[in-house]
Amino acid sequence: xxxxxxxxxxxxxxxLAGIVYYANYLKFIERAxxxxxxxxxxxxVEMKRDGFVFAxxxxxxxxxxxxxxxxxxxxxxxxxxxxxxxxxxxxEVKRGDLTLFTALVTVICMNASGAVxxxxxxxxxxxx
Numbered sequence: 346x347x348x349x350x351x352x353x354x355x356x357x358x359x360x361l362a363g364i365v366y367y368a369n370y371l372k373f374i375e376r377a378x379x380x381x382x383x384x385x386x387x388x389x390v391e392m393k394r395d396g397f398v399f400a401x402x403x404x405x406x407x408x409x410x411x412x413x414x415x416x417x418x419x420x421x422x423x424x425x426x427x428x429x430x431x432x433x434x435x436x437e438v439k440r441g442d443l444t445l446f447t448a449l450v451t452v453i454c455m456n457a458s459g460a461v462x463x464x465x466x467x468x469x470x471x472x473x
Contacts, residue, residue: 348384350377352418352438364411370446371404374436377420378450385471396457397465402431403451410445412438418445427472430454430463 352373360366382389382399392398412418419439426433431453438446456462464472 346423348377348381348422350380350420350422352376352420354412354414354416354418356414359414364413365416367408370406370408370438370448373418373420373438374422374446374448374450375401377422377436378434378452381422387468387471392465392468395465397462397468398455399432399452400455401450402453403449405449407447408445409447410443412440412445416440424472425449427469429469430461432464432472 354365358365358369379389389399417440421437421439423435424432425435431451434448434450434452436448436450437444454462454464454468
């Protein structure tokens with residue numbers, strides 16, 4: 346399943362050269378993953394109350410082409426691996442058919458003490 350999340354580039358997203366500042370791509374893909382999880386019916390506030398949180402463990406990123414002010418972009422997110430403890434997402438930021446940025450993001454589940462934990466059963470069922 347590929348989740349699509351639209352983004353418009355605002356002035357605040359750009360650097361002095363008028364292109365999207367590199368760190369903002371990480372914000373874009375984070376928003377996309379958060380919306381994907383929300384659309385699956387996973388309430389991260391409730392999850393935290395139950396003593397679990399998601400945390401990014403690793404990001405491999407490639408910057409391919411620049412985005413500019415007022416561009417309409419789409420973040421496409423696909424889960425490429427689910428071990429029950431670790432989720433790996435492939436995410437692409439696109440302008441039309443042109444891929445501007447790609448990332449491979451490893452997300453883990455942590456318990457209240459900060460240790461890596463198995464995803465709760467209800468969440469595993471939602472993600473399957």
